[in-house]
Amino acid sequence: MAESYDNAPLAARMTMFVPHAAALGMTLVAIGGGKGTMSVDWREEFVGDPDTGVIASGVVTALVDHTCGLAINSAFDLPAPIATLDLRIDYLRPAAPRAGVTCEAYGYKITRSIGFVRAEAWDFDRADLIATAQATFMLNPRG
Amino acid sequence: MDDAAIQALDGFLQRVPYVRFLGMRVELAGDELTAVLPFADHLVGNPTIPALHGGVIGAFMEMTALAQLSLSQPSGRAPKTIDINIEYLRSAGPRDTFARVVVRKLGRRVANVQVEAWQESRAKPVAGLTGHFLLRTERQA
Numbered sequence: 001m002a003e004s005y006d007n008a009p010l011a012a013r014m015t016m017f018v019p020h021a022a023a024l025g026m027t028l029v030a031i032g033g034g035k036g037t038m039s040v041d042w043r044e045e046f047v048g049d050p051d052t053g054v055i056a057s058g059v060v061t062a063l064v065d066h067t068c069g070l071a072i073n074s075a076f077d078l079p080a081p082i083a084t085l086d087l088r089i090d091y092l093r094p095a096a097p098r099a100g101v102t103c104e105a106y107g108y109k110i111t112r113s114i115g116f117v118r119a120e121a122w123d124f125d126r127a128d129l130i131a132t133a134q135a136t137f138m139l140n141p142r143g
Numbered sequence: 144m145d146d147a148a149i150q151a152l153d154g155f156l157q158r159v160p161y162v163r164f165l166g167m168r169v170e171l172a173g174d175e176l177t178a179v180l181p182f183a184d185h186l187v188g189n190p191t192i193p194a195l196h197g198g199v200i201g202a203f204m205e206m207t208a209l210a211q212l213s214l215s216q217p218s219g220r221a222p223k224t225i226d227i228n229i230e231y232l233r234s235a236g237p238r239d240t241f242a243r244v245v246v247r248k249l250g251r252r253v254a255n256v257q258v259e260a261w262q263e264s265r266a267k268p269v270a271g272l273t274g275h276f277l278l279r280t281e282r283q284a
Contacts, residue, residue: 020196023185047160049221056161057224058205062198066188084197088228 014038014070021066024059028070034107036070038063041100053097057089060121060131063103064089068117068135071105075115082115083141089133099123101130113139151217152176155210159221162206165199169210176214178207180240187237195235197270204229204242204258204272211244212254212276220279222254227274235269238262252278 014021014028014036024046029037040046040055040063048056065087072082095101104126105119119133149171156162156169167180180186180203188196205227212222240262248255258272 017190018196019185019187019190020199021188045160045164050158050160051220056159056202056206058161058165058198058202061201061205061227061229062196065196065198065201083234084229084231086228086230087197087201088226090226091224094223 014066014073018066020062024062026063026066029102030104031070031074034071034075034110035104036067036074037102037104038067038070039100039102042098049094052094054094055099055101057091057094057131060091060095060101060103061087061089063101064105064119064121064131064133065135067103067105068119068133068137071107071117071119072110072115072137072139075107075110081140083138085114085136085138087133087135089131091131092129095123095130105133105135110139115139145217147217148214151213152210155213155221159206161202165203165206167203167206169207174214176207176211176244178203178210178242180242182237182239192234193237195237195240197229197231200231200235200240200260200270201227201229201272203240204260204270205274207242207260208244208256208258208272208274208276211246212256212278215246215249215254216278216280222276222278225253225275225277227272230271231269232271233267233269235260235262240269241265250278254278 103121109116115137121131242260245257261268
């Protein structure tokens with residue numbers, strides 16, 4: 001498992017080889033140049049508010065965290081071991097009932113040791129966000 | 144702890160599909176709530192270390208905050224998350240994770256909440272969360 005993870009193409013590494021990403025059915029939408037986009041489809045088991053059928057904010061948290069990691073990874077040729085230092089998410093509004101979520105993350109400053117990332121998430125319309133986020137990553141945390 | 148509060152908590156835990164997806168449960172000692180996230184393969188984020196997904200830890204702490212607030216607000220609707228700030232302190236290994244909440248301020252409309260998550264030792268937390276939550280009474284709804 002370890003070897004296949006390290007050698008797999010980035011797209012596969014970020015989705016099928018990460019058990020939690022696979023469990024959420026995360027799909028890679030776009031990647032390149034320090035930027036990445038991923039999405040999660042709505043499913044009954046992801047609901048956070050049973051009265052409305054709105055997806056749990058926890059699913060958004062996991063998607064944002066993962067997409068931020070993707071954005072950092074996209075800036076390197078080889079898989080970069082990274083560790084999240086902090087992640088702040090503002091929930092601007094709930095997603096629409098029975099709607100999935102898409103997240104775009106952008107590494108706006110990547111140094112040798114630290115990556116700074118911004119992310120935005122929406123349900124249907126890129127211009128009508130459900131969440132904004134800011135994360136900081138340590139690069140090569142074991143190096 | 145009155146019955147209404149415990150019923151509200153039970154309702155929160157049993158009715159929210161995502162709580163079941165994570166597999167989390169809570170233990171109560173008086174009014175002190177400890178949330179437990181048993182290790183499960185589908186929660187792994189890095190298979191080489193292996194470590195739990197950072198998003199899972201964040202979501203677990205957030206759901207723990209919501210569970211604690213459902214105890215404090217038995218008559219209200221489920222609170223909504225306004226913002227969260229997660230700090231990751233240590234890699235979370237393939238073990239059970241625990242979390243406890245400090246409600247720092249329970250206002251009329253907004254609560255400020257701190258959560259800490261740990262695994263083997265409470266003195267070595269794996270992550271912390273500070274968040275604001277919008278409280279919704281029946282009247283507002």
